[in-house]
Every structure is written in structure tokens, then in C-alpha cells.
Amino acid sequence: MKDKEYIENLIARSLNGNCTSEEILKLRAWIDESLDNRNEYLALKDIWDTTRVQKDCSEEQLSLFYQKQIEKITRSRTRWIKYSSAIAAILVAGLFISTLIFPKSEIRSAGFQIYTVPLGSRSSVVLADGTEVCLNSGSELKYSSDFSANDRVVYLSGEGFFHVKSDQKHPFIVKAPDFEVKVTGTQFNVCTYSDNKFSSAALAEGHIQLKMNGMKDFFEVNPGEKFKLDRVTQKYIIEAADIESELAWKDGEFIFKKIPFPDLVQRLERWYDVKLNYSGKDLQNFSFTGRFKNQETIWQVLDALKLISPIDYKKTTFREFTIIYKPLKME
Amino acid sequence: MNEFDKLFRNYHRRLFLYTLKFIDNESDALDIVQNVFIAIWENGKYLQNEGLVQAYLFNAVKNSCFNYLKHQKIVRKYEQDSILLNEMELIYYQSGEKSLIETESLKQITDAINSLPLIYSEVVSLSRIDGLKNHEIAEKLNISIRTVETRIYRALSALKEKISQKSFFILLNMSGVRK
Numbered sequence: 001m002k003d004k005e006y007i008e009n010l011i012a013r014s015l016n017g018n019c020t021s022e023e024i025l026k027l028r029a030w031i032d033e034s035l036d037n038r039n040e041y042l043a044l045k046d047i048w049d050t051t052r053v054q055k056d057c058s059e060e061q062l063s064l065f066y067q068k069q070i071e072k073i074t075r076s077r078t079r080w081i082k083y084s085s086a087i088a089a090i091l092v093a094g095l096f097i098s099t100l101i102f103p104k105s106e107i108r109s110a111g112f113q114i115y116t117v118p119l120g121s122r123s124s125v126v127l128a129d130g131t132e133v134c135l136n137s138g139s140e141l142k143y144s145s146d147f148s149a150n151d152r153v154v155y156l157s158g159e160g161f162f163h164v165k166s167d168q169k170h171p172f173i174v175k176a177p178d179f180e181v182k183v184t185g186t187q188f189n190v191c192t193y194s195d196n197k198f199s200s201a202a203l204a205e206g207h208i209q210l211k212m213n214g215m216k217d218f219f220e221v222n223p224g225e226k227f228k229l230d231r232v233t234q235k236y237i238i239e240a241a242d243i244e245s246e247l248a249w250k251d252g253e254f255i256f257k258k259i260p261f262p263d264l265v266q267r268l269e270r271w272y273d274v275k276l277n278y279s280g281k282d283l284q285n286f287s288f289t290g291r292f293k294n295q296e297t298i299w300q301v302l303d304a305l306k307l308i309s310p311i312d313y314k315k316t317t318f319r320e321f322t323i324i325y326k327p328l329k330m331e
Numbered sequence: 332m333n334e335f336d337k338l339f340r341n342y343h344r345r346l347f348l349y350t351l352k353f354i355d356n357e358s359d360a361l362d363i364v365q366n367v368f369i370a371i372w373e374n375g376k377y378l379q380n381e382g383l384v385q386a387y388l389f390n391a392v393k394n395s396c397f398n399y400l401k402h403q404k405i406v407r408k409y410e411q412d413s414i415l416l417n418e419m420e421l422i423y424y425q426s427g428e429k430s431l432i433e434t435e436s437l438k439q440i441t442d443a444i445n446s447l448p449l450i451y452s453e454v455v456s457l458s459r460i461d462g463l464k465n466h467e468i469a470e471k472l473n474i475s476i477r478t479v480e481t482r483i484y485r486a487l488s489a490l491k492e493k494i495s496q497k498s499f500f501i502l503l504n505m506s507g508v509r510k
Contacts, residue, residue, distance in 0.1 A: 005481075008480070008481065008484040009477060009480040009481060009484065011484060012465070012479070012480035012481070012483040012484045012487075013465065013480055014416075015483065016458045016464060016465050016483060017464055017465040017466065017476070017480070018464070018466075019413070021410075021411075021412045021413075024412040024413055024416060025412055027416070028412065028415070028416060028419075031416075031419070038423075042420060042423055042428075043491055044484075044487045044488070044491060045352075045420065046352075046430050046431055046432075047431065047440075047487050047490050047491060047494070048487060049348065049349075049351065049352045049430070049432065050348070050430070050431045050432050050435070050437065050440050051440060051441065051444055051455060051459045051490075052348060052351065052459050053441070053459050053460045054344065054347060054348055054351070056344050057343075057347075057361070058339065058340055058343035058344050058347075059340075061339075061343055061361065061364070061365065062336065062339045062340065062343070064365065065339065065365060065368055065369070065372075068365075068369070069372075303375065307372075307373065312333055312335070324333070326333060326336075
């Protein structure tokens with residue numbers, strides 16, 4: 001009986017006192033004596049643990065949680081890139097396959113030949129003069145049936161990468177809605193989606209001449225530079241460009257560097273042929289950097305974005321998502 | 332509104348309390364719980380049905396605690412015995428046994444403590460609310476440490492009795508269902 005009392009006190013001491021290691025060994029010996037002893041001890045300790053009144057710090061911890069997620073973006077962009085390419089390494093699917101299934105459609109009409117590429121797909125064409133054109137999702141390339149090595153004019157809406165067959169005597173001309181590009185032999189990218197605020201032309205190699213609609217004079221763009229036109233104000237600049245990311249799309253990669261959220265949304269919508277809704281101004285202030293191999297599903301891309309920025313998303317209907325801004329709570 | 336936030340708010344406190352069963356360091360315990368939430372956020376498992384999520388969370392905490400204790404055994408050699416005791420307890424729960432923290436509403440348990448005779452509820456709340464150790468309670472109440480220990484033991488036995496009487500259980504489970 002004395003023994004039992006001793007054990008009872010020992011249990012209470014172990015729960016809320018200072019046991020010497022000798023006492024712990026004694027307690028342990030008693031626990032190991034029988035399953036009943038063990039269960040008794042564990043049941044009492046469980047009740048004891050349950051009664052602990054802890055200041056509820058879940059709100060602070062939730063803020064801390066989001067803070068940590070945000071830190072991940074700023075701490076290391078490279079890790080973010082690694083992360084997305086890791087996904088890419090695992091997955092083989094997506095766009096490449098859809099390109100095979102839905103090839104560009106070719107229409108002949110009124111003396112024009114038209115190539116269209118559906119959203120969520122990419123395609124390439126070799127023209128009669130040997131020029132190669134890669135067309136990005138949702139683009140259209142049109143040229144006269146008379147197109148030949150001597151008369152090289154094409155019309156583009158959307159985005160296309162041109163690898164023009166060199167011919168000094170017969171310039172190759174790309175007519176975009178707002179401007180035209182004249183080249184003799186070079187590699188360049190033209191981006192002129194009608195729903196984009198900006199149109200652009202970026203040069204990888206050689207040199208190009210560029211003329212705005214309604215203007216007489218051509219001006220030159222050098223390799224590594226990009227002509228960027230604000231379609232609303234019709235103001236343009238020529239700036240140094242990151243050609244690698246400008247051209248990544250043609251190799252099935254999706255690279256973006258410090259692009260604002262609305263631009264990212266627009267590019268994703270086109271890339272994946274989905275609709276992404278969002279509201280509020282908060283999101284517009286975020287800029288994003290990342291790299292996808294384009295074999296991820298839209299879900300994976302959104303999950304990745306969710307991980308690095310204060311957003312959440314919900315699928316609303318078929319091919320439609322809503323992105324929600326989920327701010328840090330500062331309490 | 333947001334699934335993840337809801338989950339975090341529902342479970343954080345419990346998981347923290349649960350972690351403290353095995354780990355006496357509060358800030359390490361908070362880290363463990365944070366990391367479990369990060370994992371469930373990253374792997375998207377939080378979107379599954381609540382029963383699965385709850386089991387996942389508690390298991391993840393247990394596994395983290397297990398690794399933590401394993402590490403502590405190496406770092407804190409001189410406290411081997413109490414770590415081994417914690418480990419024994421943890422293994423018991425890893426075998427599928429459930430703690431009251433996992434199964435019951437915490438408020439009901441505090442209510443049950445308050446229904447105990449004052450001399451018992453007093454020592455419990457001095458420890459559990461005011462954070463006093465046995466010798467501090469003894470000083471405060473001007474009784475011996477042995478008496479404090481005896482009262483704590485009796486208080487716990489009485490609570491255990493109530494729980495095994497099932498009425499307590501049914502009460503708790505009903506509030507669990509309503510939730």
C-alpha cells in the first residue's frame with residue numbers, strides 16, 4: 001500500500017515536477033511490470049496532457065505560415081525554378097501531345113492561305129521560300145497564294161518565331177496589325193496578340209527593319225533588342241531583351257521574368273486555353289518569375305503559384321478557374 | 332472560406348497540444364506543427380475528406396516527434412531516461428491508440444476539471460493554467476509537495492473515473508457530432 005502511494009506520487013511528480021533520473025527509472029520499472037500499469041500511467045498522463053491550457057496561437061502561426069511561403073519566393077528564385085523543372089521532369093504530357101492531335105488547320109480562301117493554331121497548342125510551318133515559322137498558341141499566319149521566293153509577305157496575329165531564309169534581294173516582310181517587319185535573313189520573334197496591351201518584336205540574330213503603320217521610315221532593331229509597342233498610346237520603345245525567355249515558348253518552355261500578375265494570367269490563359277478569373281487590385285502588384293517546361297498541367301502550375309504567392313484557386317467550371325488573393329494577416 | 336485556413340484554425344491548437352505530450356519544448360513543438368502544415372499544403376492532401384486529413388495530421392505529428400526524440404537521444408544523453416519514457420508513450424500512440432486530444436472536445440475536459448472538488452481542481456488549474464510546478468504550488472498553498480502530488484493523482488483518477496463511466500464520453504461525442 002505504501003508502495004502504491006509512492007507510485008502515485010511518482011506519477012504526479014513525473015507529470016508536473018522534477019524527477020531525478022533514478023525516480024524515472026523506478027517509474028519505468030513499475031510501468032514495465034504489467035500492461036495494466038502501463039495503461040494506467042498512459043491514461044493519467046493523457047488526461048493531464050489534455051488539460052494543459054495553452055494560449056491559442058493558431059492565428060499567429062497561420063500568419064507565420066504564409067510569411068514563410070512568401071519568403072520562399074524572395075529567398076531563392078533558383079529553387080523555384082528547380083521546383084518547377086522537377087515537376088516537368090516527372091511529367092510527360094500536355095501540349096506536345098495536343099499539338100500532335102490537333103495540328104494546325106490550313107484554309108485556302110480568296111487567294112490567301114491561312115494557318116491557325118488553336119489555343120493551348122503550338123505548330124510550325126515551312127514556307128515555300130524555305131523560311132520556318134513557329135506559331136504559338138492562338139496565332140494565325142496568313143499569306144497570299146502568290147507567296148514565293150520572290151514575293152515574301154506574310155500577315156501575323158498572335159505570336160510567331162521566324163527563321164527567315166536568307167535572300168538579300170528579296171526582303172521578307174511580316175505584317176502585324178500595328179507594324180511591319182522587313183528582313184533579309186534572320187531569326188526573330190513577333191508577338192502581336194490582339195488582346196495584349198503590348199505588341200513586340202525581338203531579335204535573336206541578324207538585323208531587322210521595322211516600320212509602324214502609317215509611318216514612312218523604317219528603323220533598325222539589333223540582336224538582343226526588343227521593340228515594344230503600347231497598342232493604346234501607340235508609343236514604342238526599343239529595349240534590351242532577354243531573348244532566351246522571349247523565345248523559350250518555341251521549345252515548349254514557359255519562362256517569365258518579373259512579369260506582372262495580369263500578364264501572367266493572360267499568358268497562362270492562352271497557353272492552357274483556360275479562363276482565369278481574379279478580382280481586386282491586390283494581385284496586380286505582384287510580379288512573377290519562373291520557368292515551366294510546359295508539360296505541367298494547369299493544375300500544377302496553379303499549385304506552384306499558390307506555393308510561392310499569397311493566392312489560392314478554385315475550379316469554377318470546365319476550363320475555368322478563379323484565383324483568390326489570400327493576404328497575410330498582420331495581427 | 333478557404334479550405335486550408337479553416338483546417339489550420341481547426342487543428343493547430345490540438346496538434347500543438349498533442350505534440351507537447353511528447354516534446355516539452357514549446358518552440359520546437361510549434362516548429363513541428365508548422366512543418367506538418369507545410370507538408371500537407373504542398374502535397375495538397377488537405378483537400379481530402381476531413382477524417383483522412385485528421386488522421387494524416389496526427390500521424391505526421393507523431394512521426395515528426397519520433398524523429399525529434401531520436402535526435403534528442405543523441406544530443407541530450409543525460410536525459411535519456413525521460414526521453415525513453417516519452418518514446419514508449421509515442422510508440423503506444425503510433426500503434427493506433429488515440430489520445431483524448433484527438434477524440435474529445437477540449438472544452439468538455441476543462442469543464443470536467445471544474446466539476447471536481449475544489450482541493451483537486453485547484454492544484455490542477457495552478458499547474459495547467461498558471462504553469463506552476465509542484466513545489467511552487469506547495470509553497471503557494473502552504474502544503475507539502477507530497478500533498479500536492481497526491482491531490483494531482485487523485486484529481487486525475489477522478490477524471491479517469493468520469494471518462495470510463497461513459498456518460499462523460501457520450502456527452503463529448505455528442506458535441507463532436509454536432510460539430
